[in-house]
Amino acid sequence: MIRIALDASGGDQAPEAPVSGALQAVQELSSGLEVTLVGRRAEIEALLQSHGSTPEGIKVVDAPETIGMAEQPLRAIRKKQQSSVVVGLGLHKRGEADAFVSAGNTGAVMAASTLLLGLHKGIERPAIGTVLPTGGDPVLVLDAGANVDCSPRELLGFARLGAVYARDVLGRAEPTVGLLNIGQEDGKGNAAVREAHGLLRACGSFRFVGNVEGGDILREKCDVFVCDGFVGNVVLKFYESVGRMFAGLLQQELDGEMAQRESVARLFRFLDYSSYGGAPLLGVRGVPVVCHGRSSARAFKNAIRLAVQAATNHLSQDIGAELAHGAVA
Amino acid sequence: MIRIALDASGGDQAPEAPVSGALQAVQELSSGLEVTLVGRRAEIEALLQSHGSTPEGIKVVDAPETIGMAEQPLRAIRKKQQSSVVVGLGLHKRGEADAFVSAGNTGAVMAASTLLLGLHKGIERPAIGTVLPTGGDPVLVLDAGANVDCSPRELLGFARLGAVYARDVLGRAEPTVGLLNIGQEDGKGNAAVREAHGLLRACGSFRFVGNVEGGDILREKCDVFVCDGFVGNVVLKFYESVGRMFAGLLQQELDGEMAQRESVARLFRFLDYSSYGGAPLLGVRGVPVVCHGRSSARAFKNAIRLAVQAATNHLSQDIGAELAHGAVA
Structure with missing residues (x-):
């Protein structure tokens, strides 16, 4: 029980x-x-x-x-x-x-x-690990706002916590982890992220896919996206608002009869971020x-x-x- | 000419x-x-x-x-x-x-x-100033990736550049500027943003609305959203991918006849980020x-x-x- x-x-x-x-x-x-x-x-x-x-x-x-x-x-x-x-x-x-x-x-x-x-x-x-809905399987983004000005070692910690979460809660047998950055090439990013890159690469607890970008989150390029809580929080709140905006636009553009169709209702439910519930404190x-x-x-x-x-x-x-x-x- | x-x-x-x-x-x-x-x-x-x-x-x-x-x-x-x-x-x-x-x-x-x-x-x-489409008037986010590890003075510089841009290019007579943060209360954020808050408040070149959050961008809470280029770049690329994902989902959910309606085509055009063209180097x-x-x-x-x-x-x-x-x- x-x-x-x-x-x-x-x-x-x-x-x-x-x-x-x-x-x-x-x-x-x-x-x-x-x-x-x-x-x-x-x-x-x-x-x-x-x-x-x-x-x-x-x-x-x-x-x-x-x-x-x-x-x-x-x-x-x-x-x-x-x-x-x-x-x-x-x-x-x-x-x-x-x-x-x-x-x-x-x-x-x-x-x-x-x-x-x-x-x-x-x-x-x-750390706050938040699961974001995508077109396919959900992905984990952390930290989502509990920690700012993160050191490279803290970012490594998020990667390890996130990998265990992805295994135990999201059911990913061999979790992949990416470091959220502003370009895919090694050497990109701010000082903390540049140094964290080497730590994540050296850690054997998960499959590190390297740097990933903002556009890779919904493309499910990996299971776990590691970032400073400032970045994670902004992305998370932005995503929530996108769902609401698109739902509003869709409602405006479609006439009433169409908006009530089951197929469209399914889309609205997807846009309703609340379906993903809570975030564990890792x-x-x-x-x-x-x-x-x-x-x-x-x-x-x-x-x-x-x-x-x-x-x-x-x-x-x-x-x-x-x-x-x-x-x- | x-x-x-x-x-x-x-x-x-x-x-x-x-x-x-x-x-x-x-x-x-x-x-x-x-x-x-x-x-x-x-x-x-x-x-x-x-x-x-x-x-x-x-x-x-x-x-x-x-x-x-x-x-x-x-x-x-x-x-x-x-x-x-x-x-x-x-x-x-x-x-x-x-x-x-x-x-x-x-x-x-x-x-x-x-x-x-x-x-x-x-x-x-x-600095790269990027205009993001919203349900209403577009808003400016900067820096969008040219500058990382920004000092409080650099963030102030983005605010001043952005305010002039909003006046000259977006046609906002009295531009409002917000500081992108992880909460609305004063004192929130990382070290650079906490210090920048005072600088933006003291600068008389624009109307400062205080801290704004990720969810405020599409709500058009202000004309100009000031942030470090790391944060701006992640949000920008994330937004582009959201548009593509939602367009894909919409296409899947709607049958062919409906997807060709003018009202739905308008929605797809909105989701097509390319309509907003370029970003000036400020x-x-x-x-x-x-x-x-x-x-x-x-x-x-x-x-x-x-x-x-x-x-x-x-x-x-x-x-x-x-x-x-x-x-x-």
């Missing part, structure tokens, strides 16, 4: 969206899944009742406090010990949950994960998964699916084993 | 695409436009003949040598004095052309522009415009249109006047 703790107070549409997402998950995903909703008990139970009889596999744990999106992370988690983030990660730490999923304040989830669960050897700060001893603040019920369901996959395939243990081979920083 | 020198040997589809683009430009754009095709004369003249009678406004200047895409820029321009890049920029330098447009080796055009035309006071290296004393290697005839026509606009509105002189107000680096 896999047990997921879900932050029912996190995100713009909480608690409705996390509660609906949890219900969808236990109904649609693998049998033997248990989702514990962590948040204001009375509110959650009222919502569950409005959905009819609560299925087996749904549990509730009370966490009366909520950390706001604008709160300073460290201060908030110290002050709000009864917040959904601190209580949910506590369940994970004590082994009462195999993963924790939250669309709340990312900085707070990151700080609380670091403090409560701890980091693997050689990691100084978690390097943490455990499986904390952060979701977009705008997450819908469907996004929560998919984030739970991802957390199940990561926990089932022992992502954190495998990362620990990979990092034991040699220091990354 | 505006006279444009066009590199007829540059790009994957040369000389056909530049020659066709030049013909389209003199027929469709403003009267009084003269385009000088610079390249292998015999080839160009044969192509012109195959198109029928050559219209007034098309001239040919012989340049028997071509600089390859993989050649080392400085060495190539020194060795190949009869190349289309060196000959074309020579016409511009001597005042026989008001701008030079090329889809050839970007590094060679940049090096030859710097050496032959010179840079404005305070500029150490040209900071150079003159108007050198670089185009994508894949440029089609339509892309060349649009790059010529952009060069006409820049030359007509005295972009280079206005940049000189802006930079005279204070050192940028």
Whole structure:
């Protein structure tokens, strides 16, 4: 049985969206899944009742406090010990949950994960690995915003974390890794990337395909795209907005009858980035998964699916084993 | 009369695409436009003949040598004095052309522009300003790849160059400028961007809207998006590939009859990034415009249109006047 703790107070549409997402998950995903909703008990139970009889596999744990999106992370988690983030990660730490999923304040989830669960050897700060939809198989881009001004050794660390993720969660038996750059030739790029190139080439933990460019991401030139969190964050947010823009244009150009066709609806669903759910914080001893603040019920369901996959395939243990081979920083 | 020198040997589809683009430009754009095709004369003249009678406004200047895409820029321009890049920029330098447009080796055009035309006071290296199509008005992103590891002062320089460009070429009377970052709050970002924030806020040459994010580009949150050339290049190439991917998906999902509808064709044209033509090298004393290697005839026509606009509105002189107000680096 896999047990997921879900932050029912996190995100713009909480608690409705996390509660609906949890219900969808236990109904649609693998049998033997248990989702514990962590948040204001009375509110959650009222919502569950409005959905009819609560299925087996749904549990509730009370966490009366909520950390706001604008709160300073460290201060908030110290002050709000009864917040959904601190209580949910506590369940994970004590082994009462195999993963924790939250669309709340990312900085707070990151700080609380670091403090409560701890980091693997050689990691100084978690990295955010984000899966981007492509026309074919999804690809992993990291770091997606947790780390800026990255050293060459940090970029190497992202490559190693990403390769384990690609194996355990994306199911790529022999993950390929590329270094995001402004040209394919060796020697291209800024100072950190030029030096990182040699480190990635020398590391034997994955197949290094060399420098890759912005246009190679959707062409799925490799499974894992390594970059500084500044670059990754800009690309990620840009991609989300492209989906919305194209969906808007398409809607404008097609007349109503056509826009309702199943083929076109499929395209809109693809453009809806939320289908890809959450991003695990890599390097943490455990499986904390952060979701977009705008997450819908469907996004929560998919984030739970991802957390199940990561926990089932022992992502954190495998990362620990990979990092034991040699220091990354 | 505006006279444009066009590199007829540059790009994957040369000389056909530049020659066709030049013909389209003199027929469709403003009267009084003269385009000088610079390249292998015999080839160009044969192509012109195959198109029928050559219209007034098309001239040919012989340049028997071509600089390859993989050649080392400085060495190539020194060795190949009869190349289309060196000959074309020579016409511009001597005042026989008001701008030079090329889809050839970007590094060679940049090096030859710097050496032959010179840079404005305070500029150490040209910046590439790229116009991105949005659902509404296009926006300018710079630098798009010429400069990496940028200092805060260089980022300020991009803001000033971009604001003049937005006024003269995009027609924005009071350009707004944003600093591309990983969050909107002050104090976000890497070291260079955090320091640049104060410089942009203090500079009185444009309306500074503060930090902007990857998702704000297509939302047209401002006219000019300032970033390091590493970030700009990754976003630019990513965007090009998104257009191609979505066009492919759309084609797959829609049946043949529907894909041929005018409304859908319009969408495909929007996704065809080439409609936006070229990018001027900003900071150079003159108007050198670089185009994508894949440029089609339509892309060349649009790059010529952009060069006409820049030359007509005295972009280079206005940049000189802006930079005279204070050192940028």
